[in-house]
Amino acid sequence: MARKLANQTNVEVPSGAFPFARIKDDSGGSDGTPVEEKVYGDMHQFFAKLLDSVGIIANDLPDNVTNGFQLFEALDKLALGPIRQIHGLFNQRLAGEDLGVGGGDLTLPNNMFIVGTKAYVVDSTQGEVVVFDLLTGLHIPAEDFGTGALTFPTGIYITGGKAYVTDNTQSEVVVFNVATGAAIPAEDFGFGVLSLPTGIQIIGNKAYIADFGLGEVIVFDITTLGHLVAEDFGSGLLVTPGDLFIANGKGYVTDSTLGRVVTFDVATQTNIPAEDFGATELTTPIRIFIIGNKAYVAEATLDRVLVFDRLNGFNFNEETFGSELVGITGIFINDNKAYVIDPVADEVLVYNQNLLLNHI
Numbered sequence: 001m002a003r004k005l006a007n008q009t010n011v012e013v014p015s016g017a018f019p020f021a022r023i024k025d026d027s028g029g030s031d032g033t034p035v036e037e038k039v040y041g042d043m044h045q046f047f048a049k050l051l052d053s054v055g056i057i058a059n060d061l062p063d064n065v066t067n068g069f070q071l072f073e074a075l076d077k078l079a080l081g082p083i084r085q086i087h088g089l090f091n092q093r094l095a096g097e098d099l100g101v102g103g104g105d106l107t108l109p110n111n112m113f114i115v116g117t118k119a120y121v122v123d124s125t126q127g128e129v130v131v132f133d134l135l136t137g138l139h140i141p142a143e144d145f146g147t148g149a150l151t152f153p154t155g156i157y158i159t160g161g162k163a164y165v166t167d168n169t170q171s172e173v174v175v176f177n178v179a180t181g182a183a184i185p186a187e188d189f190g191f192g193v194l195s196l197p198t199g200i201q202i203i204g205n206k207a208y209i210a211d212f213g214l215g216e217v218i219v220f221d222i223t224t225l226g227h228l229v230a231e232d233f234g235s236g237l238l239v240t241p242g243d244l245f246i247a248n249g250k251g252y253v254t255d256s257t258l259g260r261v262v263t264f265d266v267a268t269q270t271n272i273p274a275e276d277f278g279a280t281e282l283t284t285p286i287r288i289f290i291i292g293n294k295a296y297v298a299e300a301t302l303d304r305v306l307v308f309d310r311l312n313g314f315n316f317n318e319e320t321f322g323s324e325l326v327g328i329t330g331i332f333i334n335d336n337k338a339y340v341i342d343p344v345a346d347e348v349l350v351y352n353q354n355l356l357l358n359h360i
Contacts, residue, residue, distance in 0.1 A: 009034060017064045047071055090305070090321045090338040090351035099132045099339070099348035105139040106130060106346040111199075111287070111330040112339060113156045113163075115178070118143075119332075119339065121348060122153045122165065129156065129163065129176070132348075145181030149174055155200045155243070157207075162187070164207060164222070166197035173197060173207065173220070189225040194218060199243030199254075199287070206231070208266075210241040210253060217244055217253060217264075233269035238262060242286040245295070250275070252295060252310060254285040261285060261297060261308070277313030281306055287330050296338065298328045305331055305340060321351060 012022040048058070063071055099119060100106040108125035118140070119132045128146035132139055146153065151169035158164070162184070163176040172190040176183055190197060195213025202208070206228065207220045216234040220227055234241060239257035246252070250272070251264040259282050263275040278285060278297060287298035295310040303326065307319040322328065327344035336353040 089319050090353050092352040093324065094337065094350040094352050097134070097137055097337075097350040099137060099350070100139070101137070101347055103346060106348075108343050109329065109341045109346060109348060110153065110343065111155045112332050112341060112348065113158045114332055114334040114339070115158050119348070120156060120158060120163065120178075121341070122156045124152050124154060124168075127151055127153065129153070129165065143181060145176050146174070146183075149176075149183040154198045157200045157202050159202050164200055164202060166200050166209060168196050168198070168212075171195055171197065173200065173209065187222075187225065189220050189222070190218070193227050198241070201244055201246055203246055208244055208246060208251065210244045212240050212242055215239050215241065217241065217251060231269065233264050233266070234262070237271055243288050245288045245290045247290045247310070252288055252290065254288050254297065256284045256286055256300065259283050259285065261288060261295065275311075275313070277308050277310070278306070278315070281315045286328070289331050289333050291333055296331055296333065298331045298340070300328055303328050305338065322349075324349060
């Protein structure tokens with residue numbers, strides 16, 4: 001179906017009104033464009049259904065520059081409407097699965113991490129990690145941890161059965177055994193180096209920490225607890241980094257002062273200006289989560305989640321979600337669901353992702 005009409009047998013050459021050429025009528029001397037009835041019929045049925053599906057009434061005129069390209073308009077309208085409504089947007093609220101509803105469980109939720117069927121929510125005011133069962137949505141008080149060891153936690157990453165929690169007040173990363181909730185003081189790190197650690201991600205034996213106070217990403221070896229100074233990045237460029245996400249060797253850092261996501265080559269610690277994104281759309285980006293080529297950015301001024309193509313910076317404006325939010329401090333995506341933290345409502349709102357079609 002992708003053949004060029006101009007190259008087919010017995011067609012009228014391209015013209016101003018028909019820049020893509022035109023099927024030629026038969027004058028009686030077998031000089032018209034050959035047409036196979038079944039194919040021709042299917043094409044008409046398809047076009048009729050396409051127009052009808054988006055509410056466009058055929059004008060019964062040839063599609064061209066003069067009369068308009070109704071079939072193209074129908075496809076474009078469909079792409080902006082029904083198709084993109086089901087291609088993978090987090091456009092369905094799952095209010096029944098929200099966490100912390102009713103008040104009391106959370107007082108200033110700031111970030112979260114999900115492992116299996118449990119959500120670990122960092123609560124800055126309570127100074128602890130609050131645990132929820134995703135299957136029931138209920139708080140599991142017996143599994144909370146951090147009381148007495150944390151002061152003002154802001155970020156969390158869980159790996160190898162251990163929770164690594166950044167603490168703004170203590171200026172360090174506090175480590176816990178997730179199964180028992182017990183602190184592991186001997187494995188804490190960052191004190192004396194970190195200032196206001198916020199976002200954290202662990203890749204292998206390295207912990208990458210966005211430090212809001214130092215204006216850079218600080219790197220530690222979680223095995224030796226040593227500061228890998230030569231691998232830090234962002235100094236002199238970042239101002240107030242709040243979060244980071246590392247994907248395919250690149251570090252994507254939100255900066256609420258610069259108002260964009262700043263991209264780095266992690267191996268060389270250098271900025272890749274051409275791959276920064278959000279300068280036009282973002283004002284106060286504070287958190288980021290990446291799946292595939294899509295970057296989901298928590299925007300604190302708009303109280304929304306904005307979606308970008310991390311490879312070219314394109315903003316999928318129609319995919320923005322979170323109109324119910326009063327505030328926003330975090331986002332985590334798991335099992336085709338987006339968990340968005342609202343620190344004003346003291347809840348985690350859940351959105352479902354519909355994956356019937358891919359973005360066209």
